[in-house]
Amino acid sequence: MVKFNSNEKKLIDYARKKILQYCKMRKSKGLNDIIYSFVLSDSGKIYDGASIICNLRQAGYCAERHAIGNMLLAESEKAKIVSLFVAGPVQRKSAKAITPCGICRILIDEFSTPKSTVICSEFIRNEKNWTVFPRIDKYNAKELYPHPYVAPKWD
Numbered sequence: 001m002v003k004f005n006s007n008e009k010k011l012i013d014y015a016r017k018k019i020l021q022y023c024k025m026r027k028s029k030g031l032n033d034i035i036y037s038f039v040l041s042d043s044g045k046i047y048d049g050a051s052i053i054c055n056l057r058q059a060g061y062c063a064e065r066h067a068i069g070n071m072l073l074a075e076s077e078k079a080k081i082v083s084l085f086v087a088g089p090v091q092r093k094s095a096k097a098i099t100p101c102g103i104c105r106i107l108i109d110e111f112s113t114p115k116s117t118v119i120c121s122e123f124i125r126n127e128k129n130w131t132v133f134p135r136i137d138k139y140n141a142k143e144l145y146p147h148p149y150v151a152p153k154w155d
């Protein structure tokens with residue numbers, strides 16, 4: 001059983017409420033569920049993000065970067081991620097919840113501390129409602145990206 005600290009519990013509770021709200025809104029417009037991400041910054045504020053869906057697929061981007069971008073806009077690059085939550089829609093409970101892609105891991109690493117965590121989950125659309133977070137996995141941010149990219153330096 002994965003254990004969560006009070007910050008992570010706060011983030012998970014917030015995510016549960018907001019994902020249901022966003023899912024209901026999208027369903028009312030006849031749209032499918034998408035991936036959501038929420039970032040708790042060291043200021044104590046939480047920022048929302050969703051995967052950006054558009055006609056030119058490569059112009060879209062991930063929920064995690066959307067949420068981190070909102071944090072950076074509001075608080076600058078001095079902000080640090082305490083915990084990042086990501087959850088995607090699935091048909092049934094999986095053996096392992098989705099984890100951030102490589103590009104997102106680079107950005108998470110840049111704005112995290114050695115203590116930052118990444119919480120990964122999923123949700124299922126039922127006929128009338130959603131089953132939220134049937135499984136939740138937790139990682140240390142560094143564990144997901146142990147050998148970060150460092151730009152080469154020239155004299």
Ligand SMILES: [Zn+2]
Pocket residue numbers: 062063064065100101102103104105
């Ligand atoms: Zn990504």
